[in-house]
Amino acid sequence: MPKNSGNLLEIDTVTKRFGGLTALGGLSLEVREGEIHGIIGPNGSGKTTLINLISGLYSPNSGSILLQGNRIDHLKPNERTAKGIIRTFQIPKVFRNMTVLENMLVPAISDSQQGRRREAEIIPHARELLRFVQLGHMENHLAKSLSGGQSQLLQIARGFMVSPLRLYLMDEPFAGINPRIKGVIMESIQKMNRERGITFLIVSHEMPSIRRLCGRVSVIHVGRCIAEGTLEEVVNVPAVIEAYIGG
């Protein structure tokens, strides 16, 4: 029976091992419907592994992952996208030899019949999103001609093409990005959260961005969640200070 806890995503004592290395050791985490939730933690703490597990690139060794009370940990990545989960990567995964506009249309292929029928409808939507992330003037450029920051914008905008979209996972969206593009990314996250009610789970080292965006933050260290709360609350937790500074 699906539980109705008010949480969009529940991660219950998930363990992920790579041979002898335990990347996540019984991690539990809850993400509430409609929030912008931050994930912080030192390098190698398991943040990207967590995103890979939620998006389906990895399967957990034990534990469960639930979306709206239903287990999703057995589903393939594309099946999770169909449930409304999309993600970005720190190094943007754009289709380099397609135009910017063609990149935007790729999520529509997930149901090709629907895509064919709705082509007239989705192209204006794609253009609107491109204008919103300030890539409208580049729609006919090949994606390989974009800068790193522009590729990140394209990757993020492409995710917004998925419908229905419930949970947006972002892995280091601000890493190596110039301040202007960083501003555009933050604005798009806030707007989509406000207007479409999309829940965000954002992994980042950028504390100013996390402070501006995230109501709640979870701190991960050696594969476990060691603190949770507002950024101001968690940075004063002794275990967090020890994790960052070393003991």
Added chain:
Amino acid sequence: MIDSQLIAQYVIAGLVIGVIYALMAIGITFIYSIMKMINWAMGEFYMMGSYLQYFLVVHLLGAQLWFLGIPLAMAVVFVLGMIVQRYLLLPMFVGEMERKDEYATVVTVALMVFFRNLAVVLAGPNQYAPPDYAAPTYIGPLPLSGNRFVALIGTLVILALFYLVVKKTWIGKALRGAAQNRVGIQTAGVNVLRLDQIAFGVGVALAAASGALLAPIFLVWPENGAVATMKGFEIIVIGGLGSIPGSLVAGILLGLVESLGSVLISPSYKDVYGFLMVLGILFVRPTGLFGEKQRLA
């Protein structure tokens, strides 16, 4: 002094055989670009195409309807390829095994041995030849074998259709996306394992088309795919693994080098000229003419 008309004739012969070689190479590189694995049984799907064409033309359709045999042979091999992918290769791509492509590649090596021996068991070691597709023809003043002319036109038609599907359709866009970024297309919601199945089916159907088109020229026998596979691999090294335009250009180059080498130096070393070109390209441009360096991290 070498006769200029003779040279022109060899240039045309080289162009023709080059385009036909390219069809096989495009099949190999197409499968590689989507699945990131080399199909070593490609020559055996070529061989099946040639047997099917022979069987259809000689026993079912009759010599007049030879042209119907080619799409039928392609369709049968397409379905067989989808079945092989579904039951023998797909299990290598699920789960979290490392280097999935290598396990799948080993399966194709086993398939190569299996299909070759199956052909010996079913049809014997004999060579068969379907009736000629067309009478000798002329390009301007230059004579050209009717079978080669048909193979050239057939290849160009198939390549044009392939181009249209890849460039203009939704499935083509998905396949291009998978070729450019396999992880990216999965996380954009596309079922990449389904694309693998289609890509494998299409790739082996291109090999079958080569086999069916070339059946009257290179004949029908259990190991007839070996030479075509070798040429296919030479072409993808020259053109760049994963590049479809590269395969076409490299196919034509290989055809020209073999043909002109035969007339200007000696026909005895025809295969050597191609390998020398492969070595030269590897020396100057290891990624091939159209290949891109891959970012590994």
